[in-house]
Amino acid sequence: MIDKDKSKEQLILELVELRKQNADITDKFQLNINKIKELEIEKEKYRNIFENTIVGIYQSSPEGQYILANPAFAYILGYESSEELLSSIEAPQLYVNKEDRAKCIHEVLKHGVGSFEVQVYRKDGSKVWISNYVRVVRDKGGNVICFEGMVGDINQRKQVEDEINEYSHKLEEIINQRTLELQTTLAQLRQEIVERELAKKVLYSSQERFRKAFYASPCMMVISKLSDNIMIEVNDSFVRSVGYSREEIVGRTASDLNLWANTEQRDKTISLLQEQHSVRDMEVAFNTKSGELREALLSAELIEINGEKCLLVAGIDITERKRFEKELRDSEEKYRNLFHNANDAIYLYELKDDGILGTFIEVNDVACQRMGYTKDEFLGVTPKDIYPKEQADKLYGFIQNILTQNHLTCEMIHISKNGLKIPVEISSHFYNLEDKKVILTIARDITERKQAEEVLLNQFRQMSTIFDSINALVYVTDMENYELLFVNKYGLDLFGTSIIGRPCYEVLQVNQSEPCPYCTNHLLVYETTQPSHIWEFKNTILNRWFQCIDRAIPWVDGRLVRMEIAFDITGLKKTEDELRLSKERFSKAFNATPALMTISTIADGRYISVNDTFLNITGFRSEEVIGHKVVELNLISEARDQMISVLKKQGKVCNWEIKFRLKSGETRIGLFSADFIELDGEQCLLIVVNDISKYKQLEVELSRLSRLNLIGEMAAGIAHEIRNPMTTVRGLLQILGQKERYHQDKEYFNLMIQELDRANLIITEFLSLAKNRNVDFKTQNLNHILDSLFPLIKADAMVSGKYVALDQNEVPNLLLDEKEIRQLVLNLTRNGLEALLSGGCLTIKTYLDDGKVVLSVHDQGKGIPDEILEKIGTPFFTTKDNGTGLGLATCYSIAAKHNASISFDTGPDGTTFYVRFKG
Numbered sequence: 001m002i003d004k005d006k007s008k009e010q011l012i013l014e015l016v017e018l019r020k021q022n023a024d025i026t027d028k029f030q031l032n033i034n035k036i037k038e039l040e041i042e043k044e045k046y047r048n049i050f051e052n053t054i055v056g057i058y059q060s061s062p063e064g065q066y067i068l069a070n071p072a073f074a075y076i077l078g079y080e081s082s083e084e085l086l087s088s089i090e091a092p093q094l095y096v097n098k099e100d101r102a103k104c105i106h107e108v109l110k111h112g113v114g115s116f117e118v119q120v121y122r123k124d125g126s127k128v129w130i131s132n133y134v135r136v137v138r139d140k141g142g143n144v145i146c147f148e149g150m151v152g153d154i155n156q157r158k159q160v161e162d163e164i165n166e167y168s169h170k171l172e173e174i175i176n177q178r179t180l181e182l183q184t185t186l187a188q189l190r191q192e193i194v195e196r197e198l199a200k201k202v203l204y205s206s207q208e209r210f211r212k213a214f215y216a217s218p219c220m221m222v223i224s225k226l227s228d229n230i231m232i233e234v235n236d237s238f239v240r241s242v243g244y245s246r247e248e249i250v251g252r253t254a255s256d257l258n259l260w261a262n263t264e265q266r267d268k269t270i271s272l273l274q275e276q277h278s279v280r281d282m283e284v285a286f287n288t289k290s291g292e293l294r295e296a297l298l299s300a301e302l303i304e305i306n307g308e309k310c311l312l313v314a315g316i317d318i319t320e321r322k323r324f325e326k327e328l329r330d331s332e333e334k335y336r337n338l339f340h341n342a343n344d345a346i347y348l349y350e351l352k353d354d355g356i357l358g359t360f361i362e363v364n365d366v367a368c369q370r371m372g373y374t375k376d377e378f379l380g381v382t383p384k385d386i387y388p389k390e391q392a393d394k395l396y397g398f399i400q401n402i403l404t405q406n407h408l409t410c411e412m413i414h415i416s417k418n419g420l421k422i423p424v425e426i427s428s429h430f431y432n433l434e435d436k437k438v439i440l441t442i443a444r445d446i447t448e449r450k451q452a453e454e455v456l457l458n459q460f461r462q463m464s465t466i467f468d469s470i471n472a473l474v475y476v477t478d479m480e481n482y483e484l485l486f487v488n489k490y491g492l493d494l495f496g497t498s499i500i501g502r503p504c505y506e507v508l509q510v511n512q513s514e515p516c517p518y519c520t521n522h523l524l525v526y527e528t529t530q531p532s533h534i535w536e537f538k539n540t541i542l543n544r545w546f547q548c549i550d551r552a553i554p555w556v557d558g559r560l561v562r563m564e565i566a567f568d569i570t571g572l573k574k575t576e577d578e579l580r581l582s583k584e585r586f587s588k589a590f591n592a593t594p595a596l597m598t599i600s601t602i603a604d605g606r607y608i609s610v611n612d613t614f615l616n617i618t619g620f621r622s623e624e625v626i627g628h629k630v631v632e633l634n635l636i637s638e639a640r641d642q643m644i645s646v647l648k649k650q651g652k653v654c655n656w657e658i659k660f661r662l663k664s665g666e667t668r669i670g671l672f673s674a675d676f677i678e679l680d681g682e683q684c685l686l687i688v689v690n691d692i693s694k695y696k697q698l699e700v701e702l703s704r705l706s707r708l709n710l711i712g713e714m715a716a717g718i719a720h721e722i723r724n725p726m727t728t729v730r731g732l733l734q735i736l737g738q739k740e741r742y743h744q745d746k747e748y749f750n751l752m753i754q755e756l757d758r759a760n761l762i763i764t765e766f767l768s769l770a771k772n773r774n775v776d777f778k779t780q781n782l783n784h785i786l787d788s789l790f791p792l793i794k795a796d797a798m799v800s801g802k803y804v805a806l807d808q809n810e811v812p813n814l815l816l817d818e819k820e821i822r823q824l825v826l827n828l829t830r831n832g833l834e835a836l837l838s839g840g841c842l843t844i845k846t847y848l849d850d851g852k853v854v855l856s857v858h859d860q861g862k863g864i865p866d867e868i869l870e871k872i873g874t875p876f877f878t879t880k881d882n883g884t885g886l887g888l889a890t891c892y893s894i895a896a897k898h899n900a901s902i903s904f905d906t907g908p909d910g911t912t913f914y915v916r917f918k919g
Contacts, residue, residue: 048523056130056151059137062144064091064101076130076153078122094120096127108134108147117154124343127334129158165327172324179297179316182219183281186314189217190301220296220315222249225308229253232310241296241317243289261285261293269300273311277302283318294319340364344444345371349383351430351437357382357395361438370445372417383441386414388421402430402439414443423450457556464488473546473566477504478559479521485561494542510540524552524562536569545573596660596670596689598625601682605630605640608684617691619663636660636672636689643674644685651675660689668693730756777815782846782853782917783808785821793829793844801838804829807845811853814917816898824894828857828913831888835861835911849916858912864904891915 050057056073060066066089069082077094079085095101096119107114113135119127134149214221220238224231234249242249242259249257260266265284272279279300286294296315303312339346345367350358363378371378371386384392391412402408407429414422424443431438467474468489476486482503492499499507505516515521520533532551539546546566555561590597596614600607607625615622618635625633630640636658646653656672670689677686730753736742737749790806797804825844832842840860847854895902900917 057149058151059146059148060091061146066091067146073151076128076151077120078124078126088123096120104132104134105147108136109144112136126342129154165324169324172321175321182217182316183299186217186219186299217314220317222313223303223305224253224311224313226302226311227308229255229311232305238315241288241294241315242286248289257289259286261287269298273300273302284315286315295322342366342442344442345424347383347441347443348438349441351399351439353437357384357399367443370416370422371414372420377417386416388413388415398428399439402428406430411446412443423447453556453558456554470565472568474564475504476553476555476561476563479524479552479562482515482519482521485555508539508541512540520550521562524550536573544568544570593688594690596687596691598687599677599679600630600685600687602644602676602685603682607633608679617662617668624663634661636687647674647676647685657692658689776817776819778818779813780816780818781813782811782816782821782855785816785818786825786844786846789822789825790844793826793833793842796830797833797842800833802833802836803839803841804833805841805843807843809845809847811846811848814853814898820894820897824891824915825855825857827888827891828915832857832859832861832911832913835859837861853917855915855917856912858910860910863908863911864906 050070053070054072056076057068057070058066058073059068066086069085071082074080074082074085077085077089079088092098092101100116100118104114104116104118107116113133116132116134117129118132119129122128131152131154132149133151134147136147137145139145214223214233215235217235218237220241221235222231222238223233230251230253231249232251234246239246239249242257244257254260254266262285265282269279269282269284272282279298282298284296284298286296288294295318297318298313298315300311300313303310339362342364343366346364347360347367348362349360352358359382360379363375367373368375368378373381384395387395398408398410407427409425409427411423411425414424416422423446425446426441426443428439428441431440464486467486470488471490473491473494474486474488475484475491477484482505484500484502484504484507487495487500495507503515505512505514505519509516518535518537520535523533532549534547534549536545536547538544545568547569549565551563552560553563590609591612593611594613596617597611598607598614599609606627606629608627610620610622610625614620615625620633630636643653653672653674658670658672659667660670661667668691670691670693673688673690675686677684733749733753733756737746737753742749786806786808790804794804829842829844836842836859842860843856843858845854845856845858847856892902895915898917900915902913902915904911904913906912
């Protein structure tokens with residue numbers, strides 16, 4: 001049923017349904033607010049990840065000042081906290097090799113990101129290897145804001161690399177041994193060459209053996225003429241080493257190919273050859289074709305080939321061996337410094353096969369200084385000699401644990417040479433060293449920590465006294481097993497003295513056999529330096545509300561525990577609930593109403609609140625309204641001062657019909673009501689506006705449809721009566737016009753016939769308005785009808801130098817009368833083409849909008865003048881010289897028969913007519 005056929009009661013029911021939909025939208029808006037709060041909680045979780053991850057994370061300025069660092073980064077560098085690190089050191093001071101930082105920054109600025117392995121200083125001056133993944137952060141202008149990095153401790157991996165280097169060293173020794181063997185073979189080869197020179201009769205066979213040895217040798221070998229240094233032959237090893245092909249080498253000199261990397265070495269080699277006629281095992285550098293610099297062990301000998309003196313050069317590539325030697329030396333030096341410069345005492349002692357502890361194999365300087373022994377004295381004692389008797393007797397059990405787990409960490413007591421007891425934290429590791437079972441122990445002096453623990457214990461006793469005097473529940477629980485470690489007197493009076501030592505969830509709640517789902521432990525594990533977590537809950541035993549302040553604190557034994565202070569806020573909650581209910585009732589009424597509602601101050605006219613309906617209808621965002629003055633937004637046409645004056649006289653204003661403006665500039669009609677209210681002691685103005693624009697449009701539409709119905713009834717009643725005599729008159733005019741005596745008046749007869757045809761056309765259009773006209777509905781697609789019409793519409797456009805565009809989207813089939821729809825499309829397109837100037841374009845488009853099939857016709861004309869907008873679609877109203885005023889009226893009639901509606905938008909850029917089929 002279309003709107004014109006609906007009763008007033010049906011329209012009111014639809015309005016009620018719209019209000020329900022508005023209420024649903026309000027609920028969805030509240031749901032979105034809850035989701036935003038959940039996102040805030042997720043944000044807090046990610047902050048905890050930053051604080052708790054084992055990977056070091058930092059930010060530093062381009063100048064090297066650390067801006068941000070997490071606890072893991074501070075721990076890797078030996079600092080107690082992130083704050084200590086940020087206040088103690090800058091990035092340039094961190095690097096052992098100052099050039100490393102410059103290289104890192106260069107790579108990151110060039111590529112945006114970079115991954116590096118560098119050695120840095122810890123707080124105690126020791127050195128540690130780290131992996132550093134860095135990216136640069138820039139602003140929109142491309143300027144560097146800061147560097148962000150992720151850091152990992154790779155010391156253990158470096159130890160593995162050292163073991164690999166040790167293996168490589170052994171492999172190098174094997175290579176050297178093979179090289180010596182090859183050099184011996186080379187010496188034998190030289191001897192054979194001399195013998196071949198002496199044995200002329202076996203020259204051919206000797207040359208063949210030389211050739212095979214020459215090409216098969218793993219040494220680089222080259223033969224060049226002594227006279228001009230041109231190379232006449234090279235073996236495969238030489239070709240592979242230098243990277244040139246045999247064709248690129250033969251016939252050229254070493255200087256041509258730039259093979260000598262050092263001209264001084266070349267001159268020295270030539271000088272020795274001239275003096276001694278041979279060179280043995282000289283280290284030289286050479287260049288490859290790719291430009292790589294390599295090193296070789298070179299030997300050379302003067303020989304004679306076909307009566308010409310030549311130079312035979314043999315070389316062994318020792319580049320890799322030299323690199324391994326250097327890395328091994330550097331590695332040994334590095335770990336020797338690390339061992340002796342460590343802040344902790346380090347011991348290495350042997351473990352016999354029968355489990356007996358051997359003497360110390362190695363100790364560092366810190367161990368000697370701490371224990372009062374010289375190094376020689378230390379190497380003459382066993383681990384039992386540095387432990388008190390009660391711990392020395394347990395060493396065998398400790399050793400078994402180390403052998404089982406490969407490592408052991410615990411606290412022990414060391415006895416110095418002069419009998420001083422030193423508390424230490426030891427970390428022992430078992431491994432094999434050169435076929436010996438050894439144990440490496442790192443001992444850290446924890447004397448100061450033990451003293452601090454004692455101080456903390458005394459402070460705890462003092463704090464217990466203070467907490468017992470607080471009129472609130474104070475308790476401390478273990479973070480892992482939830483055991484109650486401390487409860488103040490206030491808590492013991494509430495829950496009983498037997499709760500100490502039991503899980504908090506069992507004794508502080510009713511029927512709770514596992515940790516409470518709202519427990520804050522997971523929020524506090526790494527928050528010892530963060531603000532306390534404050535929350536509220538209702539205790540199930542006491543049935544009272546408490547405000548809780550939770551914080552993670554270190555316990556006297558070093559473990560992390562949760563301390564909670566809970567204040568009884570039952571009375572406050574009752575007051576809050578009453579206030580909340582009052583506010584909720586007002587808020588629901590305010591936001592749920594389908595009318596636009598605003599509250600503004602009387603004093604300066606600033607908006608302090610608007611409801612959701614106001615924002616949805618006007619299109620403004622809350623921040624664009626709240627805090628702004630009424631006169632700034634100018635939403636209501638009536639003067640504000642006049643409204644306030646009337647309110648003061650009459651007490652309130654009800655149902656003024658006004659115009660109000662939307663954000664888009666659209667003007668609507670509403671029923672305005674206003675009254676004074678007081679909020680927080682300030683006099684305010686409450687305004688309620690009911691949007692009646694749709695009802696006003698319905699009134700206009702009903703009026704227009706009524707006129708169409710009246711004209712349709714007239715058409716059905718009199719159109720045929722008029723057409724029949726006109727047909728008779730037209731026929732008589734045609735007959736008379738063909739008679740010879742009226743030949744001179746034939747022009748007048750034709751004019752009369754044309755006018756009758758025009759009148760007949762008007763009657764035909766007039767008949768299309770008839771309500772009882774037969775309509776042949778068939779299921780068909782709107783796009784198919786447009787496809788068949790488009791050539792005709794395009795031809796009409798081309799005649800007048802205009803263009804037509806067809807934009808079709810997939811739409812479902814509809815029940816349509818093809819002839820009627822063709823008439824509707826032709827009327828709309830021809831009106832659009834007439835509105836276009838030459839060269840303009842008319843766009844016909846189909847698409848789905850909110851489940852409805854939409855046909856739109858858009859022209860690029862000047863738009864419809866305001867003074868005739870209300871007359872659009874009125875029968876017999878036209879702005880054309882030869883128009884009948886029935887084209888758009890016919891379109892409205894056809895649309896009504898197809899359960900469709902017609903609307904339009906117009907402006908300086910053109911007019912668009914929309915036909916929406918409701919299906």
